[in-house]
Amino acid sequence: MMARKTAGFDWLTILIYFLLVCFGWANIYSASLGSDPSVSYFDLNEPYGKQALWIALSVFLIVIILAIEAKFYQRFSSIIYITALILLAGLFVFGKTISGATSWYAIGSFRLQPSEFAKIATALALAKYVSDIQTNIKLFSHQFKAFIIIALPALLIVPQPDPGSAMVYAAFFFPLYREGISALYLVLALTGVMIFVGTLLLGPIWVTAAVIILAALSLLLKKKKRPGIPLLVFIVATCIGLSFSVNYIFNNVFEQRHRDRFNIVLGKEVDSRGIGYNTNQSEIAIGSGGWTGKGWTEGTQTKGHFVPEQHTDYIFSTVGEEWGFVGSGLVVLLFISLLLRLIFLAERQKSQFNRIYGYSVVGIIFLHFMVNIGMVIGIFPTVGIPLPFFSYGGSGLWGFTILLFIFIRLDSDRLSF
């Protein structure tokens, strides 16, 4: 066997990972603590006890992942991907329904949520396809194939129903953009979002007016690089059409609960008893934390269990209440540091596969981070996805652990060419 150069593992990333996981557990403990103090931190009947077990098992997982030959992940990515698709499809037959979503396999008391693992499989498959020597991502047909790889698992997840987890697949725009697809996709997507939000806030008439004024301005200002008049007319017409159809869809196709979620965030409705209850209670919990918080296990909102799903999707509200601005700011900074570190690691990869996978990891973690905390602090609609490394849940923790540590393994192997 030829001796292989190894760069070692990125201990900074590993450190941040453990900081987040441990701080997360402390908050899960507080949020799921009953009114009578428990005898043991590791009571397996309580969420914090189970989470401690998952954390212990993920250390075991990490060792395995780091021990496996780095090339294995590239080589077996297609098989992993297909397995993931089968597992997702299998839910339609064997899935167990919990709170309305058929997202779990249940084997005894052990439950597995395949969508948490499908992200990894998709990231591997996408990296493998795009890094293939025969793929030119600038070609539309290849872009379309990449899109299919991303869309298949997402389409299997939507009808569970778990639109939040499906939405995360938008994260794959980032690696694709890094590899060269047109920014136009992002511009189109952002324009779409702006028209969507603008229509909900102001109504289609104002959006139409704004679009026409912008078009007129672009004609006046950009004399040299002026787009052809027919194209401009087409864009304007599309935007206006989109605005009116958004208006129609929002009012006639969306169900009331969907409308409510958007209206709460846009501040159009204040309904702190009904649908707005979660966001309202979570804001109260965070807001009452002040600079340094009420202290671990001392949060009155947390103790009174006012925030629903506080140990899962709303775990960040516990951080805010009990650790204050200092604690919640630290968590935000830890996530930002992790993400920036991961981009740095991705950029230093010589292998395109590694880089694409790295960007996928950054994109997925970032999207979870943005949507989850945005929701908890009331600037994003209610979308039920967990906060990576923090939220209670074995599948989620393992999913993110595997996702991250495969990249750490790949990074440690970046010099082996």
Add this chain to the structure above:
Amino acid sequence: MRRILLYIIILTTGFIFLGRLFYLQVVDDSFAVRSNDNAVKVVYDYPQRGYIYDRDGELMVSNQPSYDVMVIPRNLKPFDTTELCEIVSLERKELERRLDKAKIYSPFLPSVIVPQLTKSEYAFLQEKMRNYEGFYIQKRSLRDYHVDHSANVLGFIAEVSPATIKNNPYYTSGDLIGRKGVESVYEDTLRGIKGVKYIQKDKLNRDIGPYKDGIYDTLPERGKDITISVDSDLQAYGEYLMTNKRGGIIAIEPSSGEILSMVTAPTYDPADLVGRKRSPNFSKMWLDSTARPLYDRSILAQYPPGSPFKTMNALIALQEGVVDTDDTFSCHHGYSYGRGRKMGCHAHASPLAMTQGIAQSCNSYFAQVYRKIIEKYPTPQEGMDVWNKHVRSFGLGDYLGNDLSTGRPGKIPTSEYYNKIYDYPTYRWYATATLSNAIGQGEVLLTPIQLANMTATIANRGWYYTPHMIKKIDGKPIKDERFIKKHHTTIDPENFDPVIEGMHQVYKNGTASSLQVEGIEIAGKTGTAENFVRVNGKRMQLTDHSIFVAFAPVDDPKIAIAVFVENGYWGGRYGGKIASLMIEKYLKGKITRTDLEDFIMDPKNSLEDEYEKPYSGEPFLINDGKKNGWL
């Protein structure tokens, strides 16, 4: 660009999150309050309100338990509205209105829905309480009155107003607070301090133990008992004598400034303002705009003092040295001054010196004395201001600074006042223009308590303590600066002797000679004051007010008293009789002049018909069938 786009997006998101967190946690502090609304329940432990005793230690006011129906709107479940309305005898609409109000106040905090249930209502409701989730019963204590008088002295307790809750953090919705009388003035002393318990709740509003192990909890502190200076028996007797009359009586112990009785008429039984009867009874009395039972005439009504004020002018004249006690002035059924104007007087011997001038209440005597006071100085303005200074030194013309919940300053005119009304210096005015002041009419206005204080000051020969109601707090004599500091008048003590002698003569052979009481030397002064009323824009003169001041015994004054009886005609007719009876009651403890009492209490001598006159719409006769004039 491709490399940095993600950096930019991540950093921007980070900044937005940190900014939003900073806003939520550091800038906007409303969340902390809302969090406590949510998660911490505050339970109050109300202490016993202090008792009120009279000067002899007789218990006037204690407490009785009462039960309020409270609601926490957020915990409400649908319930049988009709049944609840029936139990607590409430209209359905009214119940809904109160529930809405409670929701607006706070969905999390308790509000009162039905205050002060009776014991039987409570017994019945208690059985059914479990059917009404979100409602509970809070025990409080209400006042229990052992006397059926002194309503204006004691005041009452009622729920705090939203304005008070806003301004004073001690109070929360449904708390009781003293209104009027000693209940309001000594609120802080009587109420004690309520205890607070903070209880941690969960989202279903279940108690899950004390908040922070009870470190913020406090124990209630019982209210302090107070002893007031009022003599319960005298007060009761005064109110009895004022039946069917309107006006006020104030009796003061001159040596201490303590108010022995403070009677206003008409009045009410203090028990009428307890519990659920309070609201309807209060509205009824509030809306009675002619009799005004809630209006304390003894401290609020500003009357022309009439002839008792002549003693003041006598004192000032002696102090200013403008008359001697032997100087006599003639009276020809009055006093004529310039351009055919004449101040009338009644038939009596003439000429008169000071003692008999007071005893016979000669208008002419005092008109001339008053002129001498004002005309002593080069200008009437200077004269007027010297006069004003003397009068004010008796505590007149301004608030007394006492411990009563309300009061009026009265009116003592100044030169500035006359300059204004006569448009000086365009037009000049002279002493004669202000001549009514000589006999306590015209621009002079006093409240009964001010007149009583003036009388006490004369009794003391030149000084007074600010009249007050409090005697002891928690069994200990008061040390209030305001009430243990002597106020000296500008009149020398020796100048009081002739005036007191004149007042003594009033009883001996003057206008009150028929009101003597066996064994008590009384000094007094009658008063009869013209008065006017405006009904539907028409100014009309009514029957004169009957006024009387007195103190006794002359040599060692124990009681000084002022009596106003509205439209009672001349001073001796009602005021004098009531004053004599009150003095006898206080000094002897029993009544020998039962003839006076019989007259006062005779239904034929009720003044109600007199009070009806201006509202009858018919022409009416004033000072009916009797001769006119000042006594």
